[in-house]
Amino acid sequence: MTTTAPPSTIASYERDFLKHEDRADWLSELQRQAWTEFEKLGFPTTRRGNELWKYTDLRRLDSQAFNLSEAASMAASGELSKIAPWSDDWHSAVVIDGRFSPDLSRNVESAGVSISDFASTADSLRQKIEPVLGSLATVEDNAFVALNTALFQSGLLVEIGDDAELDQPVHILNIVSDGPDHRAIYPRTLLIAGSNSKAVVIESFVNLSSGPQLTVPVFEASLGAGAELQHFRVQLENEQSLHLGTTRSEQPAGAVFNSTTFATGPAIGRNDVHTNLAEEGAETTLHGLYITNGQSHQDNEISTTHHKPHGTSHQFYKGILAGKSRAVFSGKVLVQPGAMKTVAEQKDLNLLLSHGAEIDTKPSLEIYADDVKCAHGATAGHVDTSMLFYLMSRGIDRQDAAKMLVTGFATEIIDEFEPEPLREFLYEKLDQIVPKLDSEGIL
């Protein structure tokens, strides 16, 4: 049998790029550059030497194109609280199929915070966006940043004023509507946090369709000196879809960027986070929980670069793997020459519920400064029989005991999702997910 090579899918993305002519003039240069870069890079491959993509095979992107989603409408906002973490008090921007929906959004202009679509942004704000957009998530960074930059429909600017301390979280809710298969969505968020500001930002991704879709989000956070940003990322995908997300932040002196993620669902998911501690005394905490089941694949590419002294970084991820699923944790900490008194920690703990599940975990430290305190570790294990016996000896049956242990394993990360409606939403999700995990009869 002979097979002919599938026609390159790149042409179809190019059609989307060319079709997309309503882009604002001031963005067109960046988007054109991004397209050129994407054409050069193409989709990543697992070929030898490509360490960044060693364990994540994207060949299906070569045989199946995903095209820009047409604008979809959503019914009343009452539904939102059923499908996503939600509070009427939050500053919520709702993005449907990559397009900002002002009607469903709430409290987007308040004291200390403003959320707006790039397209509707006044000249004065545009001058703030232009120098930052694409400077942290650069089009040369990876093919998906390039693709997102070339094709995003609405870009969202979240601006937090100098010294502002927000009482309520900012929530960017990204929804893939129920609709035709093989659509592509490119959510783009630029966050500019003023100096000494303090805010919580939630990015959530929900997919209402059951067919294969492609979501390629990019989140860029530019922090002012002394700013403290707590970022939460919730990725809830369907098992046929691909989700390839990029998060980039840069922190000047004393700025703190903490990000905790919850990722589950997709055929292929990638959570690529990089924080750049550019000046002295910056801090970052990158935590996450991934739950994989069936044939799903979740890749966590987590990295921090320490440029200057007295920086602190913590990476702590936990994984629950079932069925024939696979997950990757690739944690990197790079300590540049001169970044003395750096404190860095990396940890990845995994609970394997089946023999077919596989974790590739690779915490790594690259240190070019001599006065530092760095540690790393990774584990993978099965449900602990001593713990199981302890719970059972008190009268809890095997299944409930196992469920309690698996849920308990997740709790440590979920408890970090501080806004209560968000945490409760995730606990409900967890209660739905855990019994469905294919654990060879443990659960």
Next chain:
Amino acid sequence: MLEVTDLHAQVVDMEDGEILKGLSLKVNPGEVHAIMGPNGSGKSTFANVLAGRTDYEVTAGDIVFEGESILEAAPDERAHKGLFLAFQYPAEIPGVRPWQFLKAALDAKHEANGEKKLSVRDFSKLFDSKVDEVKINPDLMKRSLNEGFSGGEKKRNEMLQLAILEPTLAVLDETDSGLDVDAMRIVSDAVNALRSPDRSFILVTHYNRLLHHIKPDVVHVLVDGRLVETGGPELAEEVERDGYKRFLEEHAPASA
């Protein structure tokens, strides 16, 4: 209450690994038995086999509890029947809160016995009063089960569970090990408070210390997987005074 006959047990799938070599024991309602023995005599194995730990297999003999053989019963079923093991080394369970855990345990027991479950409110009342009774630091109850607890706090937490689950037979596996005088008193107060004509205890211990606080009715000495002598508190005093030398000389297998 409990009748153990000629019990042989070993670590699962381990050749020549027999640890219990014909242990027989009868415990009547309301009695407190102490099983004393040197290290390696099989004390903890016996406690764990009673509770149904699957790392061990029973190769001969029987355990009859409340009139029925429980050899085939899973650990949770044994608990529903009223058996309780206070662990020597209680497991640390991340993300599981003591309240949540004990509510689930008590609910399961009530359900299995066709009894009504306690409402959240009633259970909370019971929980708080028992926390107070065993003098465990309430802040610990906000943590994960046993995580970051000191040795003494873990033992108190076992007593809390004992007090809430109200078993008919409680087996305390080396509960006195690693306890200071105050903790020892709390453990023994908890046990003494629960003594009743229809509740029995088996105290598994190396030393006589705990037995100063909890007066046993019957004392057994366990050597090489068998109960080799049975008597009253005077036997425990002999062990305290002279150690296990005499018992070992008379009953341990001759070394090759």
